[in-house]
Amino acid sequence: MKYLRQFGLVLLFSLLGELCRFLIPFPIPASIYGMILLFAALGLKIINLPAINDAGGWLVSILPVLFVAPAVNLLSSWDALKEALVPILVVMIATTVIVFAVAGLVTQWILKGRKGDKKDV
Amino acid sequence: MYDFVLNSSFFYVALTLAAFGLGVLIQKKCKLAIFNPLLLATIFIMAFLLLTGIPNENYQAGCQALTWLLTPATICLSISFYQQFQKLKKHLPVICIGVVAGTIASLGSVYLLCMAFGVDESITASLLPKSVTTAIGVALSQEFGGIAAITTAVIVITGVLGSIIGPVLCKILRLKDPIAQGVAFGTAAHVIGTTKAAQMSELAGAVSSFSLTFAGLVTSILMSVLAQFI
Secondary structure (H helix, E strand, C coil): CHHHHHHHHHHHHHHHHHHHHHHCCCCCCHHHHHHHHHHHHHHCCCCCHHHCHHHHHHHHHCHHHHCHHHHHHHHCCHHHHHHCHHHHHHHHHHHHHHHHHHHHHHHHHHHHCCCCCCCCC | CHHHHHHCHHHHHHHHHHHHHHHHHHHHHHCCCCCCHHHHHHHHHHHHHHHHCCCHHHHHHHCHHHHHCHHHHHHCHHHHHHHHHHHCHHHHHHHHHHHHHHHHHHHHHHHHHHHHHCCCHHHHHHHCCCCCCHHHHHHHHHHCCCCHHHHHHHHHHHHHHHHHHHHHHHHHCCCCCHHHHHHHHHHHHHHHHHHHHHHHCHHHHHHHHHHHHHHHHHHHHHHHHHHCCC
């Protein structure tokens, strides 16, 4: 029963997330609302970690598997991909470097409050 | 037999699990980030569908049970997020500023490059959430008219890329602080980068784990706010 109860709790937050998405006219996905609500519920001690940790941890651990089917869908969007392949590759590589550098350097710069780390930004 | 396979739901789910299992096995043997299980499983299944002539529509319909679990599983990311939040309390302000800076850099640079290339709007929407974790990124992509499949592929490849060039970038940029390293890996390369950060140090791993979820939240809020103006 433990897993069923925990899974039920997760579904409850999924439902609340969908409800928020339905009621609030803002393009935020249902799962984000669900995440924020679950975080708030944990923070406010409305539910405690052991009440959701086992089923929740399992669900997170299978997340990558759940994305196989969406990724296989590339077969159906091949045309859109083919047309923009070069831009996509450039954006992917360039922005990964940029984001890594900005996030890391800004953090380190604040931590040390020192000059000399400001390259590239 | 072919008819049975064509419409069986358990067959496709089992196929997916098997393909993923094989991917995990290969990664364990090779220990290379490029051999990402999700990437490998996707390639295996694509090859299988093309070879057998089974339509992708049938495969997608058969995997609906898995796809259904996406929202509940995504919501559970909050659990480890909450745990890291408790653990990292005193570093939180710095981490949050770093993540927000990285996220603005991400959205800005993706948007500008897409404009420069003049790509289709659906491609831009597919690329904007490229640095956040798949669960959040794909939901965002769909919300803004992107193509989920492209977003999934780009996110996974971004993660792999980030975890490969991350250590090199740390040297070039002289990122020595584990907190700065964690923020960089988590913001730029989500879960896959976090695996690498955790290998570098425990603190970097924890910070990266927090940063990846926070970056996802910041990205979704920024995207929906900016969407009102653009």
